[in-house]
Amino acid sequence: MSNPLISARGLTKKFGDFTAVNGIDFDVYKGESFGFLGPNGAGKSTAMRIIGATSQRTSGTISILGKDPELHGPQIRAHLGVVPQQDNLDMQLSVAENLYIYGRYFGLSRKFVKGKVNELLAFAQLEEKRDAKVETLSGGMKRRLTIARALVSEPEILMLDEPTTGLDPQARHILWDRLFRLKEQGVTLLITTHFMDEAEQLCDRLIVMDKGSIMAEGSPASLIKNYATKEVLELRFGSDRNQEMGAKLRTMCERIEELPDRVLMYTEDGEALLEKIYSADLHPKTSLVRRSSLEDVFLRLTGRTLIE
Amino acid sequence: MFIPMAVAIAEKRVGKLGERVYSGRVPQLLERGFIAFKSSTYMIVISGFVEPVLYLLSFGYGIGKLLPTITVGSETIKYAAFIAPALLATSAMNGAIYDSTMNVFFKLNHDRIYHGMLATSMGPLDVALGEIGWALLRGFSYACAFMAVIAPLGLVESVWGLLAIPAAVLIAFGFASCGMAVTSYMKSFQQLEIINMFLLPMFLFSGSFYPITVFPQWLQFTVNLMPLTHAINLVRGLCLGHINMALLSHALYFVVMIIIGLIFTTKRLNALFMK
Known part of the structure; x- marks a missing residue:
């Protein structure tokens, strides 16, 4: 296999006495859909934040596209699309404005971003909500908008932290469908979830985490074969x-x-x-x-x- | 190999000063400010301008009837001309404070907008400068609007008074950068009230309505430490045409304030988002 996009060795994160991530190793390859499965508090989101260059590790090494996120935060974040666990859309702006300004935050030109906004509104099935304020959207729509927003910079890696938590079954399926399309386009997906069906549906390979440590690693099918x-x-x-x-x-x-x-x-x-x-x-x-x-x-x- | 445009843009900054915390995106943050402003409630904007005008009317023409002139140094001026520069400085402060405290608090804790911003290729210093820049613009526009009221009324004694506008920007910058720094430590809306508890007495005692020489020594000393006192002395000196080295020291006070505020804001945003 080629070089991994993301490679972590002995990755550890402590908050005071509490060890959130305890010496984990993993590699993520281009084009794959990689999952972190585990209950709340397993350390999945912390690991994601370290990869996303918005949290600094306590020890261990991590390289993302060959770079250390601690030293090259802005450059690494330019490669990433981040869908946080908690929506943080700009409530003062409309749906289209949210997409537009987010592209601008990456330093992209107005012309480029305007074209991108139309494309993403279609992708997120939000064309009719174009000028609506964000607060009027349903939970599923907000989530789709957040994913669309993360795509505005054409990232190679899309990171989704608990993408469907709090959504009804129909909204979840629409979202999964959108994520499949991205995967088909060659986007590398990083997903944390505590839903096993989501992990089975979306992940090519995953690590099972508990209390900051990796319990097992493999494809959903091989994990089931080996452990059940x-x-x-x-x-x-x-x-x-x-x-x-x-x-x-x-x-x-x-x-x-x-x-x-x-x-x-x-x-x-x-x-x-x-x-x-x-x-x-x-x-x-x-x-x-x-x-x-x-x-x-x-x-x-x-x-x-x-x-x- | 295909390199996404966002990456190419970010790579351009490699090796430049502060590359880990700053990406040169202040204009984009101001652009966000304008987009949000277009659909915001204008009442808040208007009230920030109306407030000093009301003070000018009630005090300038109310007390001005009882006390037509006031002596500053060797010069005797109209009472309204004495308080007008102070109100200009205060309105610049109010504009800056509103944006850098209330608005920042909401974006930080309620809407979590900064979390979203800092997941992009921007850094915390971009956010700090962008937000402070917006607060500064508001301070600037309040100062201009107030100037447009007092100048035709003949309350600006000297042409040096024109420099009161850039001075107001400096004042707004100082208050905005410190306001944002303080706000970044606040945990609840109630704590924000602490800022107001500080601002009101400062406004009342900083020599807005009468010279601080009426106070006993110890109080004069305390009042002289307050930023608004320096703001008022700076703007008043310019409006009255009393140009001396003291003005420079007042300006310097704000330069120091700006630097301290920026350092703390960036540090704090780093601690909040990069933990």
């Missing part, structure tokens, strides 16, 4: 009986997780396992066979669920 079985059988016996039943079921499958509300049984064949359970005269209130997901990988690695 093909299928999962979810059983509910009622909240007071899940644990008691879990003890009885333990010998029947490769691995079992007893959560307060349900028992998860990891197996290659969920239906077959379910039949065995019925024939053993154990009767769950509900049962569900599904494919393993990144949620199961996280549970295996940390003993906790992603969203708590």
Whole structure:
């Protein structure tokens, strides 16, 4: 493979006694969609801010396009499009003005930016909202505008911190569709998320983070293959009986997780396992066979669920 | 290899002074100011101009009836001509303070606009200078508008009074840079009130309405430390045509204020956004 666009070794960030990012290594290559998956407080956003040259590391090395963000902040930020977790659109300006002035902040010419604004309004499906004030937009529209704004400088790397948190399912799908298009155009995407479905949908490769450290790395499929079985059988016996039943079921499958509300049984064949359970005269209130997901990988690695 | 235009622009500054904190984008920030201004509420702008005019009317012509003239040094002048330069200096201060405190606080903590700005290839010094520049423009326009009122009324005694406009810009610059520095440390709207608690007594005691020589020594000393006192003395000296070395020292006071304010603002923005 060619040289990585972003390369971190032993990257560490401390805030006083608290270690937000604890010696992580990763490489991001051109054109790939790279994810940071982990619960809130895992250190994903901190890592993103260091890459975005708006936070200084405590120790370790990081190079972005061969440069150190600490020494070349403005030059590195010129390569990046940043979509922060919390929208920070300019509330005093209209939709189109937000895009326009953001391009100007990069020092781009008026003529170039004006052309770009029209293109981005179409991309974000906000043409009709062109002259609307930002505060009148819905959450999904604001998010699309923020992404469009991040694209005004034609960045090679687009960084998205929790891009769909707080959006309804439909708005999420529209957004995912836009991000797919960018990926097709060759933009390198960096995404943090605590939604496993988002990570599975969008990321070619990801690192699973917890408490500042990397727990695992790989493609969604390989992570599932390595850390989970093909299928999962979810059983509910009622909240007071899940644990008691879990003890009885333990010998029947490769691995079992007893959560307060349900028992998860990891197996290659969920239906077959379910039949065995019925024939053993154990009767769950509900049962569900599904494919393993990144949620199961996280549970295996940390003993906790992603969203708590 | 294809190099995006934004990158090419940023690379041009490599090796220049302050390349990590400054990218030469002050004009772009002022452009934002103009775009936002076009759709803003004009009331705030108008009130900043009307306030000193009201003071001039009520005090200049109210007290001026009881006290037609006042003696400054060896010269006797109209009371209104005594307070007009002070009000000019104060209006420059007010314009600068409004933009660099209230507006900055909102952008910093509420709308988080600076977070967005600093994710671009700009640096914190661009933001500091851009915002202060805008505050300065407001101070400048208030000074011009007020000058347009007092000059036809014959309240500017000397042609040196023309220099009161650039002096007002200097004053606005000093207040804006310190105002922004102080605001960057504020955590809540309530804390912003501290600034007002400082400004009002300063306005009342800085020799706006009567010479500070009426005060006891210790109070004169304190008042002489205040920036507005120097602002008033500077503008009044120019308007009355009393040109001497003291004016230079007043101007110097503001140069120092500008530098200190800029250093703290940039440091603080760096600490806030680059932590």
